Amino acid sequence: MTDQAYVTLATNDAYGKGALVLGTSLRNHKTSKRLAVLVTPQVSESMRAVLQKLYDDVRLVDVLDSGDSAHLALLQRPELGVTLTKLHCWTLTHYSKCVFMDADTMVLCNVDELFEREELSAAPDPGWPDCFNSGVFVFRPSIETYEQLLNVCAGKGSFDGGDQGILNHFFNKWSTSDINKHLPFIYNLSSIAIYSYLPAFKQYGADAKVVHFLGKVKPWNFSYNATTKSITGESQELFSLHPDYLTLWWETFTFSVLPLLMEHGVVKESQTGLKAEEVTEAMSHIHLSEPPPPPPISSEERKQKWEQGQADYMGADSFENIQKKLDSFLK
Ligand code: UDP
Ligand code: GLC
Ligand code: MN
Numbered sequence: 001m002t003d004q005a006y007v008t009l010a011t012n013d014a015y016g017k018g019a020l021v022l023g024t025s026l027r028n029h030k031t032s033k034r035l036a037v038l039v040t041p042q043v044s045e046s047m048r049a050v051l052q053k054l055y056d057d058v059r060l061v062d063v064l065d066s067g068d069s070a071h072l073a074l075l076q077r078p079e080l081g082v083t084l085t086k087l088h089c090w091t092l093t094h095y096s097k098c099v100f101m102d103a104d105t106m107v108l109c110n111v112d113e114l115f116e117r118e119e120l121s122a123a124p125d126p127g128w129p130d131c132f133n134s135g136v137f138v139f140r141p142s143i144e145t146y147e148q149l150l151n152v153c154a155g156k157g158s159f160d161g162g163d164q165g166i167l168n169h170f171f172n173k174w175s176t177s178d179i180n181k182h183l184p185f186i187y188n189l190s191s192i193a194i195y196s197y198l199p200a201f202k203q204y205g206a207d208a209k210v211v212h213f214l215g216k217v218k219p220w221n222f223s224y225n226a227t228t229k230s231i232t233g234e235s236q237e238l239f240s241l242h243p244d245y246l247t248l249w250w251e252t253f254t255f256s257v258l259p260l261l262m263e264h265g266v267v268k269e270s271q272t273g274l275k276a277e278e279v280t281e282a283m284s285h286i287h288l289s290e291p292p293p294p295p296p297i298s299s300e301e302r303k304q305k306w307e308q309g310q311a312d313y314m315g316a317d318s319f320e321n322i323q324k325k326l327d328s329f330l331k
């Protein structure tokens with residue numbers, strides 16, 4: 001599908017790392033869509049070169065900043081004025097339909113079915129569920145819509161100082177007009193919601209499809225020990241991110257993204273926090289230039305093989321995986 005794409009945004013190298021993990025997760029789960037990333041001039045040349053390896057389309061755009069410190073103070077996120085830059089996604093008119101995903105999201109499975117939805121489809125915001133969260137949404141690029149959105153910015157402005165305020169004002173029928181435009185919450189599961197309604201997370205969390213590390217603290221603000229698989233950080237807010245998702249983010253980063261960043265000199269070996277043998281291990285995972293691995297066998301085929309006594313003890317049917325499955329059932 002060349003006229004449909006996932007789109008994300010990075011206005012600096014830190015969010016660039018997020019975009020690389022997101023893009024890797026989409027590729028790992030065999031998306032058939034294009035991958036596009038909007039970057040601003042603050043993103044370094046070398047980071048752009050790495051993004052180019054993973055993304056089909058790396059688009060340079062101007063920063064759009066609300067500069068609205070009053071509303072951003074209410075949101076307690078003074079840095080989010082630049083999220084208006086996200087609105088540039090409507091200018092990607094060589095695509096007929098797109099799914100925007102924040103650079104702090106990651107897919108846990110293939111979510112290409114999102115493209116069956118119409119503009120503007122999104123999941124409820126965990127803080128105010130009559131508003132949608134603008135971390136994941138389906139839209140149709142259109143210069144007309146883009147100009148109308150800029151008019152809202154110039155006129156009324158954004159009630160939260162960022163893109164989510166503008167978009168909820170513009171698509172203000174979202175909460176009442178068409179239930180098909182309400183994406184299930186599992187397409188934008190934010191850490192905040194996990195802790196604010198833990199019983200629901202225990203009940204439905206296993207169905208999660210997209211994780212969103214919403215909030216001030218992002219996965220890339222921590223350090224990771226690849227040997228012990230432990231994550232450390234100065235901030236107490238480490239505990240506001242779910243440890244399993246955080247570990248998955250760091251695993252993806254260490255083995256798929258870091259090798260590319262080292263190859264392009266964005267990160268030096270001494271800055272990785274990894275031991276020499278871990279660096280070698282990480283570098284051996286560079287797989288982007290190699291042919292993709294064979295598709296995993298279906299669960300039916302796997303069941304048949306298992307019943308014929310041909311279990312994949314070293315892979316999908318390893319003791320570790322079986323134990324994980326049991327643990328998740330018992331939880
Ligand atoms: N973003 C960016 N640079 C910034 C802040 C935000 O590129 O300095 C982009 C990035 O794609 C990010 C999105 O805007 O995921 C929304 O910001 P963020 O995810 O930090 O907001 P939250 O979801 O935590 O409210
Ligand atoms: C929200 C969204 C984010 C958006 C920000 C500013 O919390 O998660 O995507 O950029 O608000 O409006
Ligand atoms: Mn976000």
